[in-house]
Amino acid sequence: MGEIQSELTWEKMKEEEEKEEIEAQVEIWKYIFGFVELSVIKCAIQLGIADAIENHKKPISLLELSSTLKCDSSYLNRIMRFLVHRKIFKTISTNYDNYPSYVQTPLSRRLIRNGEQSMTAFLLLESSHVMVAPWLSLSDRILVNGNPSFKKVHGEDIWRYAASNLDHSNLINDAMACDAKVVVPAIVEGCSELFDGVGSLVDVGGGNGTTLSILVKAFPWIQGTNFDLPHVIDVALKYDGIQHVVGDMFTSIPKADAIFFKCMQWVLHDWGDEECIKILKNCKEAIPKENGKVIIVDVVIEEEREKHNKYEDVRLMLDMVMMAHTNIGKERTLKEWEHVIHMAGFNTITVKSINAVQSVIVASC
Numbered sequence: 001m002g003e004i005q006s007e008l009t010w011e012k013m014k015e016e017e018e019k020e021e022i023e024a025q026v027e028i029w030k031y032i033f034g035f036v037e038l039s040v041i042k043c044a045i046q047l048g049i050a051d052a053i054e055n056h057k058k059p060i061s062l063l064e065l066s067s068t069l070k071c072d073s074s075y076l077n078r079i080m081r082f083l084v085h086r087k088i089f090k091t092i093s094t095n096y097d098n099y100p101s102y103v104q105t106p107l108s109r110r111l112i113r114n115g116e117q118s119m120t121a122f123l124l125l126e127s128s129h130v131m132v133a134p135w136l137s138l139s140d141r142i143l144v145n146g147n148p149s150f151k152k153v154h155g156e157d158i159w160r161y162a163a164s165n166l167d168h169s170n171l172i173n174d175a176m177a178c179d180a181k182v183v184v185p186a187i188v189e190g191c192s193e194l195f196d197g198v199g200s201l202v203d204v205g206g207g208n209g210t211t212l213s214i215l216v217k218a219f220p221w222i223q224g225t226n227f228d229l230p231h232v233i234d235v236a237l238k239y240d241g242i243q244h245v246v247g248d249m250f251t252s253i254p255k256a257d258a259i260f261f262k263c264m265q266w267v268l269h270d271w272g273d274e275e276c277i278k279i280l281k282n283c284k285e286a287i288p289k290e291n292g293k294v295i296i297v298d299v300v301i302e303e304e305r306e307k308h309n310k311y312e313d314v315r316l317m318l319d320m321v322m323m324a325h326t327n328i329g330k331e332r333t334l335k336e337w338e339h340v341i342h343m344a345g346f347n348t349i350t351v352k353s354i355n356a357v358q359s360v361i362v363a364s365c
Contacts, residue, residue: 040082041111042127045120047071049083050104050111059092059101083108117182121174126321130154130161130168134324141323148327157327163231173232177210180262183356184214187297190354194295194362195219200256202227202286204249204279205267213239215260225254249279253286263298263358269318272328273340280344280363289365296361299331300351311357318357337361 044050052068053060062080066073080102083089089108091100110119125131134149141149154161162169187194195201199221203212206226216224216239224242226233227249236244245254249267253259261267268276283294299315309315315331322329332340334351341349346363353359 037086038123038127040079041088042123043079044083044088045111045113045123048113049080049089050108050115051113053089053102053104053108054112054115059094059103061094061101062099065102118178119182121171121178125171125175128168128171130165131325138320138324149324151327158325159229163229166231166235169231170235173208173235176207180207180211180214183262183297183354183358184211186354186356187360188214188218191352191360192218194293194360195222195258197291198222198257200225201258201260202254202256203260203262204228204253204283205261207232207236209236209239209242209244211260211262212242213237216241225256227254249282250275251282253279253282255286257288257292259283259287259294261294261296261298263318268296269298269322269331270326270329272330273336273343275328276340277343280341280346283363284345284365287365291364293362293364294346296337296363297358298337298361299357300337300359300361301331301333303333303335314357 047069049065049069052065056064056068060068062073062077065071065080066076069076077099080089084091084102087107088105088111089102090105091102094101109115110117111123112118113120133153137147137149137152140146140152148157150158150161156164162172195215195218198219200223201212201215202225203209203215204227206212206228209226212224212226216222220241222241224239226236226242226244227247228236228244229248230246233244233246247254263269268279271279280294284292287293299318301315301319302309302312319331322331337351338349341361341363344363346365348362348364350362351359352362
C-alpha cells in the first residue's frame, strides 16, 4: 500500500514539474522584456494619450487620437494595441474608419497628468535615466563590501545628487506629492482619531508641502510645519496654516504635539536602524512626554506569507527600490519596526492598516 501511495506521489510531482516547465517557457519572456511595460507607459504619458482621451469627452477613434497627438497612426495603433492588451485602455466597436474607438479605464485615469488620482509624476521619476541606471548595478550592492548602486553610478547618494541637480529634485518632489494625494486621504478616512487634540504637527521630510496641506485642510485646528532640507524648502508651495522650516532631522526637529513621517518621501525607510533610532530619538525630544506621538506612514512587510495582502508584492518591490536607490535603506517587518522604535525610547506602538501600500504606525511614550 505504501509503495502504491509513493508511486502516486511521485507521479503527482512529475505532473507538477511538467506544468511548471510549461509555465516557465512563458514566464521567462516577461522578465527578458520586463522593461517594455515601463517604457511604453512612459511613452503614453509623454504623448498625453490619457489626457487626449479624457479631453475628448467620448470614445475616440485612432484617427482622431493620432490627429490630436500629431502622431503617426500606424505606430500609435501598435502602441494602443499593446496598452489595450495590458488592460490600461479599453476599446469599443464602432463603424468609424474600420478601427475600434478607445475609452478610459480606472488604470488609464492614473496616467492623466493632473488627474485626482494621477501617478504620472511617480512613474516619470522611476523611469528617468537617473533612477534606472542604478538597477543595472544592483548585483554590486549585494556583494560583501559592495558599493551602493546609486552612488556607484552617480558618484554621490541620492540626496546630494538631488541637492545639486534641481531638475531631478523637482521630479522627486512631484512624485512624492502625487503619492500623497492618494495615501493621505486614506489616512484621513481611516485614522482621523489620531489627529484629535493635535494642535501642532511637524511633517519631517515633507517635500513641497502637499501632504501637510491635505492634513491641515482635513483638520483645520492643526498648525503645520513642513520641515525639510534647504533645496526642497526653496521650492515648497505656500499654504494657509503651514510654515516651511529648513533643518536637518539628524540634528534636531521642531517641537510639536506630533511628528509625522510618510513613506515615499524618502525618510525612515531610506536609512538603516542606527540612523532611524537617531531620528526617532530627536522626535522624542520634540514632542510632549505626556501625550506626544510620532505618526509613521510606512511599509510593513508581512512576515507570514500565507497572510498575503493585495499590496504585498508592491511592498517587496519597494524593498528592492531601497536597495537600488539608497545606501542602507530598507522596508521593515513589524518586528524590525518595533526594534527601532523601542530603541529610540518609545514604550507604545500601534499599527493600523489603511487602503494603501503603507500602514500607519504610531509611537508614543
